[in-house]
Amino acid sequence: MARITVVDRGGKEHLVDAKPGLKLMEILRELDYGVDAICGGLCSCATCHVFIDESWAGRLPKKQSDEQDLLTELSDYRPETSRLSCQVDFTDALDGLKLTIAPDA
């Protein structure tokens, strides 16, 4: 089992077990302090928005245009580190990933 560090909206860090093969969102929505993921991963709600730690941001797969378009509509969008977690496949290569849950939109 891989692990990730999740920083909640209050700034508290949590070490979380993360199963490769899931979307990152599917891991985060199970947490009390995680994401809402209202659209269920259809890339239409942005309630799965997270900030990837800068040291990891360049190691994730590139954003597709629909993810990019939705992100740029958010007021707290940060080009280098913002991701929609429903669009990120969690793999063994991301073991140790650190992210912060974005504020409510």
Ligand code: FES
């Ligand atoms: S869950 Fe809705 S955009 Fe990711």
